[in-house]
Amino acid sequence: MNELVNQAKRGDPDAFTELMRSQMQNMYKAARAILNRDEDVADAISDTILACWEHLGSLKQAGYFRTWMTRILINKCYEQIRKNKPVSVQDQVPDYGYWENKYENIEWTQTLDSFPQRYRLVMILYYVEGFKINEISKMLDMPKGTVKSRLARGREYLADSFKLCREGN
Amino acid sequence: MKKNKAMYTLQQDVKIPDIVETKASQTFARIQREARTGNEKIIVYDKKIRSPKKKYAVLAMIAVLAVGTVSVYAAYINWSQGLKEELQITQEQQESLQENGMAAFADTSVTDAGITVSAQQSITDNYYTYLSFKVEGYHLEDGKQPDFENVFVTVDGKEDFNSGSSFYNGIIAGNDGMGVYADGSALETRADGSTIQHYVMDDGSMEYHMVLAKSDEKGYFIGKKLHVEFKNLGTVAKAEYFPDITGKWDLDMTLGGADTSTIIQTDEKIGDTGRTLTSVELSPVSIRVSYDADQEAQVEEVPMPTGLVLKDGTKLEGVYGGPGSSGMDGSKYICTYAFERVIDPDQVAAVLIPKNLEGSAEGQDTDYYQVAIQ
Numbered sequence: 001m002n003e004l005v006n007q008a009k010r011g012d013p014d015a016f017t018e019l020m021r022s023q024m025q026n027m028y029k030a031a032r033a034i035l036n037r038d039e040d041v042a043d044a045i046s047d048t049i050l051a052c053w054e055h056l057g058s059l060k061q062a063g064y065f066r067t068w069m070t071r072i073l074i075n076k077c078y079e080q081i082r083k084n085k086p087v088s089v090q091d092q093v094p095d096y097g098y099w100e101n102k103y104e105n106i107e108w109t110q111t112l113d114s115f116p117q118r119y120r121l122v123m124i125l126y127y128v129e130g131f132k133i134n135e136i137s138k139m140l141d142m143p144k145g146t147v148k149s150r151l152a153r154g155r156e157y158l159a160d161s162f163k164l165c166r167e168g169n
Numbered sequence: 170m171k172k173n174k175a176m177y178t179l180q181q182d183v184k185i186p187d188i189v190e191t192k193a194s195q196t197f198a199r200i201q202r203e204a205r206t207g208n209e210k211i212i213v214y215d216k217k218i219r220s221p222k223k224k225y226a227v228l229a230m231i232a233v234l235a236v237g238t239v240s241v242y243a244a245y246i247n248w249s250q251g252l253k254e255e256l257q258i259t260q261e262q263q264e265s266l267q268e269n270g271m272a273a274f275a276d277t278s279v280t281d282a283g284i285t286v287s288a289q290q291s292i293t294d295n296y297y298t299y300l301s302f303k304v305e306g307y308h309l310e311d312g313k314q315p316d317f318e319n320v321f322v323t324v325d326g327k328e329d330f331n332s333g334s335s336f337y338n339g340i341i342a343g344n345d346g347m348g349v350y351a352d353g354s355a356l357e358t359r360a361d362g363s364t365i366q367h368y369v370m371d372d373g374s375m376e377y378h379m380v381l382a383k384s385d386e387k388g389y390f391i392g393k394k395l396h397v398e399f400k401n402l403g404t405v406a407k408a409e410y411f412p413d414i415t416g417k418w419d420l421d422m423t424l425g426g427a428d429t430s431t432i433i434q435t436d437e438k439i440g441d442t443g444r445t446l447t448s449v450e451l452s453p454v455s456i457r458v459s460y461d462a463d464q465e466a467q468v469e470e471v472p473m474p475t476g477l478v479l480k481d482g483t484k485l486e487g488v489y490g491g492p493g494s495s496g497m498d499g500s501k502y503i504c505t506y507a508f509e510r511v512i513d514p515d516q517v518a519a520v521l522i523p524k525n526l527e528g529s530a531e532g533q534d535t536d537y538y539q540v541a542i543q
Binding site for chain 1: 185
């Protein structure tokens with residue numbers, strides 16, 4: 001990937017397109033952990049692609065590309081929330097309760113949505129995208145202890161859900 | 170579901186929804202097209218952060234820009250009407266924010282494609298900075314939502330902070346946390362159920378507001394150099410950005426700011442939660458609270474205070490404006506967030522902490538712990 005990043009930094013639109021396309025799964029999953037509507041996810045990802053294209057020159061080391069891109073994506077997601085906010089929010093990332101009724105990705109979506117909102121993003125960033133705790137801490141402007149406790153709570157939540165499932169059976 | 174199966178499921182590739190794929194493809198196509206035609210407005214690489222060409226003393230700022238006509242004036246105090254409304258800033262609070270250095274003013278503007286974007290002011294504390302930019306010359310159709318296609322911000326050349334921004338829509342938070350218009354009247358809706366938003370001010374201009382946040386480094390924004398790039402102006406609806414004006418507006422400004430926070434040490438237990446509120450750091454625009462937690466409660470998250478009670482008895486239930494952050498830091502649990510309005514820290518008697526971590530059910534009043542702090 002570093003070679004692609006460096007080519008993109010030199011202004012190669014094909015390299016940039018290939019680079020960002022290789023990140024579509026990661027971008028979608030992270031954005032979907034924050035935003036509930038695919039319309040908003042589409043906006044956030046598109047804004048991120050443009051921002052990355054314009055400012056890739058400011059990225060000092062190609063090896064930090066994913067962290068840098070993900071941070072931009074997270075900010076773009078929060079902008080979407082802010083744009084769509086007609087009333088006050090009760091949590092950092094509000095749940096609008098609007099659920100898309102699509103059959104594709106239903107198992108993935110249901111699995112993600114089974115977590116309380118506040119654990120979703122850290123779980124995705126750590127367990128799915130493979131970021132380290134200090135990287136997540138910087139991306140989310142969150143103390144490392146908080147990242148660890150949310151991961152722990154997310155795991156406990158999974159364990160509790162599994163226990164309830166077994167007891168229910 | 171099985172723990173491992175859940176993780177396995179999350180790790181599997183998903184089908185990118187059509188709406189996401191289509192919009193991304195359109196964006197890539199545009200980049201390809203503009204790169205191949207050599208459009209200078211898209212391709213900027215190895216861009217050095219420009220230093221201000223001129224500096225003005227006193228309360229602010231300024232420096233200059235890239236494309237289009239530049240006007241630079243000596244700074245003078247010119248409160249942003251939108252920021253005054255959105256943050257519900259009284260005349261007395263304006264004077265106080267000026268006096269203590271939190272409010273800083275700019276009067277630099279850039280004109281491109283017939284649109285003038287002006288940096289108006291900033292309000293900065295230890296963890297947040299609110300910014301306001303005036304946008305003139307754009308004709309917004311009724312019922313449309315304006316937006317820049319792209320906004321890029323650095324502070325001292327760095328991007329390691331969180332941010333949120335949008336055009337001010339004339340809606341503010343009432344004391345119960347619900348939205349009302351700036352004059353206090355109830356929100357109105359169109360026939361299709363959408364809320365009527367007022368983006369255009371009385372003088373025909375619009376305002377673009379930003380909040381930048383960095384809660385893990387005290388004083389991060391104070392006195393720093395801000396660089397903002399706005400690119401293209403149009404409208405947004407659902408998943409689409411509809412381009413209208415092709416232009417670029419770059420502005421540099423120096424933030425003001427001051428550490429004016431009041432830190433109240435307290436030892437108030439929060440009901441029967443096993444948690445104790447140990448300190449509250451209040452500034453006119455943000456709050457940072459610290460809790461102790463006993464061993465059992467440590468792994469549980471504590472709901473953050475979402476409201477305040479003033480000494481005159483006024484209850485402000487929805488003061489969360491965001492961005493915010495919360496979580497364990499060593500043996501303490503820390504919550505920090507920006508207010509949705511300016512407050513007088515010395516008038517705060519108590520914080521309101523929701524009893525239910527998930528919030529109240531729709532239509533029901535929220536039940537709070539009221540924790541006295543002064």
